[in-house]
Amino acid sequence: MFTHAVRVIAGMSKSSWERKLMVYREFGWSDNDILSAFKKQPYCMLISEEKIRRVVEFFLEKLKLKPSEILYRPTLLRFSLEKRIVPRCAVVKILYSKGIKRKKLIMSTVLNMSERNFLEKFVIKYQETTPEVMKAYKGGIEFAGFGEVKELSIGASVDHSTPDVTAV
Template identity: 50%
Template sequence: MTPNIAVLKNHGVPNSMILKLISNHPTTMMLNNSRISEIVAMVKEMGFDPIKATFITAVRVMSGMSKLNWEGKLELYRSLGWSEAEIFSAFKTYPTHMIVSEKKIRRGMDFFVNEMNCKPSSISKYADILSLSFEKRIVPRCSVLQVLMSKGLINKDLCLSRPLRVNEKDFLEKFVIKYLHRVPDLLRVYQGKMELLG
């Protein structure tokens, strides 16, 4: 572990960040020193700032993936319509989206593109939404948004990231309760008690 700590320090990672990594993800620091050196160099080359938490997160994510898995995930995003620039921009902003399972990524992208009419490039800007629970968050909330859009109550070009990211209380207040006088069944839609048609 000591040589790996030295690698991080030499690249300007603060002691507080290193301690956090050791405490929360000790297996990362147990990797072969040459592999850690390679990963840290790659992360820095991608433009991550060593003094920010995303640097350590990126190191952790990459250390948990083999080179083959990393390349496979890159190819998956390419096949789903993301450009090279979008893939790496998404990783730089939300490193953990790279460890979401292929099945979940495909399911989420299919839903957002084919059901919510989003462009793949727009999803790449908010890649963290791919890690959200499909059944518990994405579908219920998007069902409500679809109803509101169909009735002209919200803009069809609404960015999905905000309504999908907010906590339960805020979502209910801003997208359900606010419109109940116009759409009395909206709460039932959110709770999954009404099947949406079209």
Template identity: 50%
Template structure:
């Protein structure tokens, strides 16, 4: 799909990605090309605006885009839902969330909320501290999470 675009559009996408600071030799470059090729400039700017609405600085948004360009392909609804959950409920700030932007692509219903519920139980029982809900928890496979936080306790 990406390579079917007109040459001018493709060149424009590549230029935009370079301007955003993604090096063409980076593995993320191709993901960024694919992300931008699948959406209009208007939609890309709308996603950028959603991040701003949640208090992200340009530096934080660029960090998200450079680490996880696929985050720009999320629907506005999924993006807002994820940002709201992590920032309002877990009290993560934009800088921390930009560091762990991969969590925005996780399923809220299948991964994020169940894991938070399990960790909250362990926090209430005094087994874990409140700061146990960190970005790395959502990057664990299901098996790793179960072994580390369910079976262990």
């Protein structure tokens, strides 16, 4: 990670760095919080200010995450909202809402899965009995939040003494 951090810092102007710090601070992150996220995922500072706002707002408003939960998994900030995060959340909501999936699930694990793994475990496996999963996966179903779905742990474990290894 050190070499990645050096590349990020070397390739960024001071004013750009400061603008990104300001965006993260808008969500209540301290400079130490931002530095911690940067150490885990240096590329979180290469994301545009607009994307940072849109992704963090989605996590806060739709997934009801706390800023500290996002901070614990800064890699999640790099994913495309339209191509990865929203479609996967919509698929998972359909499966839980219909009672097809019952096992407790951690959304950070789902978002970190490879495309192939996600397709196999959540879309292809259920598309014959629940065809709307493919429509959701392709972005054709709006995701408004998980609502009453109780089986999901939508955040990441923030208990640093017992890290959630399934979400890594």
